[in-house]
Amino acid sequence: MSKPDISRAKSAALYEKAKTYFPGGVNSPVRAFKSVYGTPLFIEKGDGSHIWDADGNEFIDFCCSWGPLILGHNHASVRNKVMEVMQNGMSFGAPTALENELAELILTNNKFIEKIRFVSSGTEAVMSAIRLARGYTKRDKILKFEGCYHGHTDALLVKAGSGLVTFGETSSAGVPKAFADETIVVALNDKEALQKAFEEFSGQIAAVIIEPVPANNGLLLQTQDYLTFLLEICTRNGTMLLFDEVISGFRIGFEGAAGYYGIRPDIITYGKIIGGGLPVGAYGASAEIMDHISPVGSVYQAGTLSGNPVAMAAGIAQLTELLQPGFYQELEAKTTGFVNSVREFVAQRGYAVKVFTIGSIFWFAFTDQDTIRTADEIDPNSMLKFKAMHRELINRGIYLGPSGYEVGFISSAHTTDDLDRTKTAIFDSLDIVFELNSTI
Missing domain, CATH: 3.40.640.10 (Type I PLP-dependent aspartate aminotransferase-like (Major domain))
Structure with a gap:
């Protein structure tokens, strides 16, 4: 069942003010949330695998400042x-x-x-x-x-x-x-x-x-x-x-x-x-x-x-x-386990979703193709499904980068509980995307 939108009142007010200072209200274009629903979230705090926005909403973060926070926030x-x-x-x-x-x-x-x-x-x-x-x-x-x-x-x-x-x-x-x-x-x-x-x-x-x-x-x-x-x-x-x-x-x-x-x-x-x-x-x-x-x-x-x-x-x-022994092996194993769970779910449901991964990087593609190696193999219309999924995930406390062309990152700070909660949120969100938005 689709969840109601989280409150973004404070973020929305900050965004309106930001638009009077910065082109489009942001200092980097993808932050403007043009490819997904709602106004940008203004982040106030990050700790471990979690971030909090100006409205007090808490999220498990898979953007990780676009990748560099491999140890999580505020290590x-x-x-x-x-x-x-x-x-x-x-x-x-x-x-x-x-x-x-x-x-x-x-x-x-x-x-x-x-x-x-x-x-x-x-x-x-x-x-x-x-x-x-x-x-x-x-x-x-x-x-x-x-x-x-x-x-x-x-x-x-x-x-x-x-x-x-x-x-x-x-x-x-x-x-x-x-x-x-x-x-x-x-x-x-x-x-x-x-x-x-x-x-x-x-x-x-x-x-x-x-x-x-x-x-x-x-x-x-x-x-x-x-x-x-x-x-x-x-x-x-x-x-x-x-x-x-x-x-x-x-x-x-x-x-x-x-x-x-x-x-x-x-x-x-x-x-x-x-x-x-x-x-x-x-x-x-x-x-x-x-x-x-x-x-x-x-x-x-x-x-x-x-x-x-x-x-x-x-x-x-x-x-x-x-450089600590086993750091990358443990991080990749964590990512592989997470990705495989999602792959098993979409296979059981018969959803046209592929999850590509390398190391601790992953990417959701709404497609039946087993490989995507070139930009023109990505169906632009598939981004409508990502847009719907992104909204459902945000409302369930999961933060991905606000574009279906962007990858996600897992950090050493992501716990088993974080990943279990995220998998449940992804499963529920995909059910909604494919069952309630079958025309997308």
Whole structure:
């Protein structure tokens, strides 16, 4: 039975006020709840696996600040380390020993990179990595894949045209056509398109950038064979392979997708998981490649808040926890058990729902397809079912990201009780979606 909508009076009032300050009332578009019912929830508190909104509603959170809160909200180790470091100041614009400590923690436990540069966001990491690839290869063109998102960098805020291999078409106003003309866009999981692109633009492609675990437009899991092919074709053509691991890095394993698939790309970018959820990003590569960055090399990149001591402190505390024996195995087992329960339920009911998963990431797709590897395999009409499910889950105290294209995350803070309650809520919600909304 459908539950009545929770009270959002305070959140709604805050949203109306926010619209007078910010475009659309938000500081990041997906927060506007345009793809689901109701106004955005204004969050006041997070602790463990739970969050509370301005109206006092409590939710089990599977958004986890879009992934980086792998330990859950307000983890004691992270909080205590941050408070300790904050006593000495919060920003210097100068080196601190904390940068060395976090870098050593990462590099000694990740065999795929030898040097790293901290920045302030995943977008900045990708932007800097693209510049490094161009500077290193002395080439201009970048190849990306339809269905992968790499932040709001101009050259990558593009979509595919109507051909097998196309120049990017800008997906945002304000991106010059000249920028898009340096970006080639092809479909995921299409070896023929890749081969054609390298033939057509022989000697011109500086880098191929991919989310090795595409998780910004559904969970478009690629095969080992395809990713290996991608590495091989880049190597043959003197093109750098760039893994955008802003989501997958430190989430599906300490070495991310590179470690999961056993593939060494030329450059890897990371996001805010390395700062315990605080604003931070990084990119890394071999020492030889990284030494092309200023001040030792000719590729310029700088940032006053790069290596911010508070973010470094949070990262040290969080990554130390991730290195505990069995951490990732236990988290994946928890996720697998949760996902399998949902799969068994939908199979018994005969519902057209698939749950895709890797590590501690999961994604609901309203489809009969056993695999979805490309963006065009996602039926836009299926988002109406997600919209209905999202509303039912919110009213049952379960919080997923407000878009059916977004993935969910399980943290070490999610308890057996949390997951049992969530499964019951999902089962009830799906019954409503399919029985009361059969026309969706």
